[in-house]
Amino acid sequence: MPREVRDVVFVDGVRTPFGKAGGMYANTRADDLVIRCIRELLRRNPQLPPERVEEVAIAATTQIGDQGLTIGRTAALLAGLPKTVPGFAIDRMCAGAMTAVTTVASGIAMGAYDVAIAGGVEHMGRHPMGEGVDPNPRIIAEKLVDPSALVMGATAENLHDLVPHITKARTDAFALASQQKTAKAYANGKLQDDLVPVAIRDAEGGWGLAGVDEAPRDTSLEKLATLKTPFRPHGKVTAGNAAGLNDGATASLLADEATARELGLPIAMRLVSFGFVGVEPEVMGVGPIPSTEKALRLAGLSIDDIGLFELNEAFAVQVLAFLDHFGIADDDPRVNPWGGAIAIGHPLASSGVRLMTQLARQFAEHPEVRYGVTAMCIGIGMGGTVIWENPHWEGAK
């Protein structure tokens, strides 16, 4: 049965403000965070009949407790979507939401359904990294993977060993810039429209409202230089030049382009290609390099065609390794113009959609740009990249 691959578009995306583990969401359930995002997506797009959503893919790294129970399905039900709307849970660690997007996009492209929701959640306060894991003893017995591969900070130190020209001073400078760009983006109202306020509650203060990210901080190179290096004595990776431990959720709406036009849904980005590639788990931070090369190759594009980058800042060193590889300056204005995970936070499986939501808003501001990249490194040695086309690109007119 011959058939055409359909164009997939990113319609809209939202996220909760990201909290610090043990912070403002200490008493908030993980599933409630993502439910809130799904409801807000539907609310922002009233022209979409809820029954036209035909798949809900929600990612979480630790799929137990309030992140378990096939969270895509249960979150859909609890969000008030019709019971006929199916859902599933997805996991590719940090790239969970990104994989949710590429997975439902694939389903849309091949015609399995027209409209889907993809998102992710990670409540690292309730579910610390590594909760309940049971690594196969063969990993050590057969020396398949260095045990340090399971500790993300240790993999970042390992990466430093491979790229000695990326100094601690450079990573700290990049981290400071991330904080400053985020502060400026907040001041200019760039980030607020993505945010879905969340009701929070604690025993002493009663109900409140989480309205902004909790992680961004006012810092300086001097302060950053004093931070401990918890993953290696006299190492380079600190809490300041890495993303923190965070709680948050994201959700996005994807659609077949023709369906989006039929329903009058906005088209924020058009999917061009995506790639996931495995690398040595001990240096998982290099992952986005080969995954981006793969996505570029599939799209028939070169790095010079990319006008905007939203790179997940799991660690400054890993972003800098990427930039060095592609010959991009540390302070290139095309890269993370509104800062990144070092400032905003990185609730693992939710982050992929945050990159896309921000890229979508930047596309709208930059009609001169045709292509953008969202990319991230992934635990156990992987990278993921999605290339998007700007529908507002003036060259098309």
Place this chain on the structure above:
Amino acid sequence: MSALAAPNEVVTRALLRSVTVPGLDRPAALITLDNGFDHTKPNTFGPAGLTSLDEAITAALAADPAFIAVTGKPYIFCVGADIVGLPQLADRAQALEIGRLGHRVFARLRESTVPTFAFVNGAAMGGGLELALHCHYRTLSGGAAALALPEVSLGLVPGWGGTQLLPNLIGIPAATQVIIQNPLMQNKMLKPKQAAEMGIADVLLEPADFLERSLEWAAGVVRGQVTVTRPEVDKDMWAGVLYFARETLNQRLHGAVPAAYKALDLLETAKDGDFAAGTAAEDEALADLVFSEELRSGLYAFDLVQRRAKRPAGAPDKGLARPVTKVGIVGAGLMASQLALLFARRLQVPVVMTDLDQSRVDKGVGYVHTQIEKAVTKGRMDKGTAAKLYGLVSGTVDKSAFADADFVIEAVFEDLGVKKQVWAELEKIVSPEAVLATNTSSLSITEMAAELEHPERVVGFHFFNPVAVLPLLEIVRGERTDDATLATAFAVGKQLKKSSVLVKDAPAFVVNRLLTRFLGTVFAAVDAGTPLDVANSALDPLGLPMRPLALLQLVGPAVAYHVGGTLHTAYPDRFGVSENLKRIADSGKPIVVDDQVNDEVATLLVVGDQPLTAEQVRQNALDALAQEIRLMLDEGVVAEAQDIDLCMILGAGWPFHLGGVTPYLDRSGTSERVTGKRFLPRGAASLPA
């Protein structure tokens, strides 16, 4: 304030938080009511709770917020005044003060120049709802369990502004329904949708993101982007509606519930909209009622229903109960069919009915199926549950279907010989541990079990008609009933969502014995020549749920005559046999038509020439009740007078303002005059000495 301090108050604290709401240039003040417990212990207001709210409002205003909003803890907004503390108030002056304190604190939300909102996220009753009514605007969660102003049911009025604010918000007809009619109809409550339609809330929001949407809505109101329109209240109909309400009350209660009449008076005052005068009148009404016998009886009754009914006195250790995985029902008549439906719905186990021939069995099963269909049609049952119930309920003429049943209940003809025969036959089929329960209304459990090989597994399980509605279950312990059987019976009763009371095996148990004794005095008066009308209305001042003849009609004259016969045999001195009752039963004609005595039946009676006055009939009836209850307590029919009252409230619908019955017999002096002592110590269900 210290004078009002209630030592045992569970304090609902008002937690204040400054909240940044998108779109507003300065923060809003969000006050959360939270007593520190989960939803099983709802928020209430005592003196310390009100003071905490007062302080929170002061602190909120000091920060000049964009708006002030009050909300509750999860599932609960606030369920009203801390009524447990009311009897501890020393005097009327303190009662006045607690009314004024509530008014003063709540008024700050009404008079605030900063816009005020109530975000009613959960159950809101009494003072909780009144607090919300004081706010300028209200959002309401579709997930809130219930909204109500239930004060009148207890013997109070919504005296923290409810009687003044509600009618001026939603109009007098709806306000009268909420404040007076609903509390007197088994304390009916409003679902959120109804409350919103009435206009109690300005907007109904879904529970999933209620607080977020409420804050956003409030910001919209403050910014002028959301306009709140409320229908104008029609003042012309005020007097007419209240006149009609008063007439209805008179017909039903004959002045017996002072709280209802005070509420009517306050609603009348509310028409002119002078809030200060109205709230002052509320304070006075509240103080009067707090020191009324009816309220004390109401609080006692409330406690019985809320607490004693859930922990039956004398029930054996729950751990002894045996699992019930299949239920047998002997008989397929109307009662048996109702039981089959109830057991299947609540226990969710196979229920098999048997009867003598297939056509009766088919009729019984058919009745159950029809009821299930009706429930589905009315949207009260989903199709999945219905499908399950269809599969669970079956019928057969072959009693061997009971072989693997753990619990068999009989609802056959009310005759000792017939029932003994049924049990003898069943004992050959069922296991030695299977519980044999009887729904007899008057026969002896001990005698019924006497010749069985395992008499210890026989227990009385007496429901009240209509089975699905009346919550009482009298569980009767025969002389040889063992603890495991009894524990199983209580466990089943609980699963059936009934309130069980342990009763000794004594003729007609509790409710039927007392109602028969009571009706007996009324019929004795009729036999003596008292006009039916006079006898029938003699008890009106008590405000009972129905008059004697209506009750007789509900029970059925034939059943009443039969139960009367059993009691006459047991206690010939106190329970007479009325030939007139037999005549009525034999005639098969309704004794009451449209609330009026049926003349056709009246002419059948053969009466004497010594009529009694209504007062005499009433006194005889009350004296008889007092005497009978004292005898029952002395015989050990139930553990305490509280159980008698619980039975009368839950099984006969006797009202809270009488405390069931013994508080009224005490306060009217009847018990002391007839039996030489009170049933309950002074202060327990009455004003202190």
